Amino acid sequence: MNLDVKDPVLARTLLDLSQTATINDSLKLGKAVLGELGDVNHLHKASVEQAGFAVLKAPDIPSILVETAFISNPQEEQRLKDSSYQDKMAEAIFQGIRGYLAKNPPLARARLAQNP
16 A cells, blocks of 8 residues: 555545455455464464554564463473474464455455556
8 A cells, every 4th residue: 555645634534444344354364364273272262362562563464373382281292392292383383374365365455456
């Protein structure tokens, strides 16, 4: 989205619209990844949560932060040390991202933004 406009109110509005769309995409991406992770490990929370971390505030691309386990939990810490478990978690994250992108191709979104 081109935010190079002279009117500051319009620029803030466009940025807000862009961020809202990105947050919605981030939630969809998080849901796709969470669904895959649930096949590998017990989920502590069954739904995607939001947080105000700087790494999650990109205005133009979906962002997620994945918690794979709690190292304060001895059983989860042991699983995190297991290379087979690490591979399963990485594959689940990959499949979640892949599934999200299959339903939300980046090029289609770029074309929609250019030709509303």
